[in-house]
Amino acid sequence: MCSLSRQTVRRNWSLYAGSFVALAVGVFLLGLAATATAATIAYHGPASASIAVTTLGGDGTPPERVTVPLSDADVSGLQTVLSMVGTLCGFITIFVIASTFAFAVASRRRELGLLRLIGATPRQIRRMVLGEALVVALAASLAGAFFAQFATPLLLRKASYTELAPVKLEPASPWVPLAIAVGAGLLVAMLGARSAARRAARVAPVDALREAALEPPRIGPVRIVFGVVFLAGAIAMLTLIRPSSGEGAVPLAMFTPMVLVIALTLLAPLVVPPVARLWAVPVVAWTQASGRLARSNVLAAPRRSASLAAPILAISAIAGSMVLSLSFAADSAEATIRDAVRAPIVVTGAPPADAPGVKAVDAGLPVQLVRVAADYAELEDAEGIDPAIASQTRDLRVLSGDLGKLSGNTVAVSKEMSGFEGYRVGDEVSVVFLDRAAVELRVVAVVKDAFGVNPSFLIPLDVARQHSPGTQVERSFVLPADGTDPAELVHRIPGAELATGWEADQAVGVRKGNQLGLVMLLGPAALYSAIAIANTLLMGSLQRRQEFVTSRLLGATPAQIRRMVLWESALVGAVALSLGTAITVAVGILIRHAMTAGVADVPVTVPWGVLLGIGALCLTLAVGSALAPTTYILRRSQPAAAVES
Template structure:
């Protein structure tokens, strides 16, 4: 039986090639994902370890012990640094302070990747004459006074800046011009990932990112022979309140865990799409083995007649599957390593990851082989069971017995139950508060149910295409009859395409609805012509608002400021606005009251959700304790429906600003004389110093920014889901090719009675087109339903402006894609059918 199984594999090489390709693609995606993520993870891990080589103990703030009403504790003081340097086991101690610093290139564009554009201090010792071991100078010298900076070598290389050049940059809004005095090398992970790190002298950095004499962290290097644990024990004796001492090893381990955590999301997503491709591949594999078994009915029945047991027949089919899976697994692993290397090279050229070798982990090798073998064997198990049930008497017949009425009734009953349960769970998910779990389970059950019901659905849906197929006369009629002749085969072929299009359509429907919701929110809640914010959405300097108000073009502005406060024993955030102008800049939906009285600093306006949580009504008053400990009493002067643009407790800046530790704006709203247009935008940009760190955006820019992010995400998802569609195409080709082989006598007879080669080709192409469109219609229908359900969940979770919006243009493209799949998949099988020798085909075996 083993020899028989292997002989069958080699006897049907062409038929099994498509199956091997389907498994290979899925396995390649799995192994490529594991190789790529392992490579990035290890490269960043090595980079982080290298970055902590000179740190034995770090003294840092412990924000978990922050006083009530505050998110952070006070920075570390110079006295702590001096005491750390004087520890018996300390070789040296370095104070660190850092923050956002936007650097412009020679074209005025922002350097780095937004959040990775950082600034830090060059600590030259207490006397200012030492060198900072963290940043060895490659060229020039370290910054020593205000107006001087040093650039990392990678940023200098990318921008072309050299020692002596003047650079433009910004910390919190206003433009600064600094002279480059040096270029240094660093192992900093953010720089290795494509960011920038600008160094200031110690005093300037403290003034920009903290306060004079303050640090965010202190790094201590141990003397020779002193362990990290011993030095940590010494450092714990000098710790100020709300701080902790951590060893360099622990810091490296923490960063490694953070890297693994950040990589896990991407790895999970990519593996999910690999799983989808493999899931689609299961249909192809099962289809292929079912057809192979049906075509070998006489052969298997003869084996049963000469004494082979059912178990031996089952085992022979599974051995074929094992061989195919093993070969496909090995080939998929090789292809996956190539994919991982290609992705690493691409990311490396973009400068967004540190250098490191390609990592082929044992997990990637084992997973690839296991996935390839297990998926193939599982998919072949049902056909193997069917093969074992072939009675020996079938060796005398010519056609394998069709599925029994009982099996069809059972299948349709199970499909209906699964579908009904799936729809019920999806609908339940739209009604409950946290409906992700029931909706996910419902979507899975619905897909399984529809797949099981697909043979039943194929007849009426394909029959609906009859009027169009009649236009093609005999070829069209034969194509329709062939498509419904074996509903199970048609269903398995169409289902592969259905799953891919369900996911693509559902994601597109959700993304379109979110985009429209953001557009509506921006239009409905804002009267302001422009919003001004930092490129990384960090706080803005109050000088930005002052410069805008100084412009003749601007008629009204309101900075939005956040400040913590204690209300009723819990911490809440107050949002400061300009009480006099905020009504001209926003269009909130007030249920009671309004902006009146806000500018006096005694009243607030509150969104209805917060008011309900606090038990407030119009006219309610409450006591508030501000960040500096001062107390006051505020009265609710208006209740409004909150949204993602504005929500919470809004108070006049005159009441909030005096109590803030540091005055900073999250964004500024501005209204202009001539509305939003390119000339006004250019004028405002110029008024703010052509600053690359500041975003001046109108409603259209906000909407386009969201649309760009959504489209970028969709394009990535489309690219990943394309794997499933490619596998589906292979399935259609496989089914048609084997169907043509199975119907060889029939096609030969049609040719013998006068059907032209052209008509035979047309028949096969139309059959492929009908099957593909059948899968496409099912996929798009399911995608729209699941997209609607997910949208209801999104609307219930806070995005109240969300409404179902069907992207008819893209849906049309998806349907055309399904048709294209059918046309392309039929090219080779149609040509093969037309070339059949009619006499050889109709002769008796």
């Protein structure tokens, strides 16, 4: 069977070329993420850039000595992004490989039927298809790992000294991460080809006698059951995207589209035809014959159409949901910052102590501390405040407790931190300041969240000064004296600006950070998806040579065939983009509600240019990748080739 699998791949290279390229790129991206992650794990900053603490232990967990990196040596941001890139690339890889192998099996029904006719058992057919997948996967995985090794130093140079990794990263030993990437590529290929192998084993011997490559009219009950299960899981995940989800709403908005894409792909033979009929109505009315043929081809082969639409559906749904979620997150952050600042003036640093026309100055002192839990320790941002003044300059609405008791070794925590860690008024929070002083802070209040204005921990100003004596004030909120015009006071204080301008700058910073994360996350996935779309459509067109030549024999002109392929690929792309848009809209509506609950006058920023660009690029790739091989085939084939064996 191994020899037969190798010969089959060599003979049907055009079917498997797309799978090879798609898997090689997928392993390349996975290998790049793995080697870069290994570099972040191998990085050890100077001793002064970390602090060693002992966890509390408890519930069977013994205390443990751990080292916590400080902010200027923290590469956890890059590790998080790389893990998400690996997850996205792994998902798209298995998705594309499953689609391409399903298409390959559908294109070889007569060949598989002939093998069954001469005595091949279903088990042998299944082993042959899995062997073909292994041959392609082994070559593609090794090629992807080879190129990942050479690209790793370039990635680390680009990632060093950025917000995600504010240190210089050097390549680590590549053998383990590349072995993981190769193993993941092989596993992904075998998982993706498994369903295609089972489908190939069910091909009947009578299919060898068929001239038309018609698909069975129904899909199996197992596929329907799994499709419904994934759909139910996606609906359950959608219901969790609500205000009480906190920061968990964004990860849900990122991963829910993946589950929806899987569900719609499994149920595609049931979903594609009705959506295609709707899109075909204007096409048929406008084009007549070519549009009717395109509609018939899409409806007659829903599985093939689903395989061609799969990569378009995946990237449009995932990319659209992420773009919309991050845009709405920035809108929410902008409104939250605006509502949280009550002072009309913001000063960079601390204003002069004798500045005329000033009623009160909220010069909070930023500090960092290590929060120690039972089995881990984490670096947190805190701020030393004067609660009497800070309550006037910013929104410190108390949800429980009394902020007036913030003195001595006490702390006020945000609502989100209280929800995540279960802190209540009267609880003790074990912390270690950067001067190595271990302190127990008693919770005296739980205050409203105000991201970008208030950190999760607020401590007394004198405690902050005691443990961070050399720290400088970064920004101050200023209340003008009664009768003083804030616009005039701004000109008297160095580094001062109106709060509206400062809030706008903060919103711009949030959007820039989101854009960087979006490029890091979607850049590799979008590039890979574009290659997958082109490969899948190229494979689909290259396998239709006999169909095109027969159409020429019946009197169709090359221009008519090209128009048919144009509308057929456009229909497939429109169906995929419609389903992707539906997913994007559903996730967008829920994530906006979750993020804006309780915040007034939240702006609505929909990045239409990016969303329309994603759709236009997918549609252009779909049409271009189908027309290019069609034109090539028509130029090199004559109608007489239809009677050749």
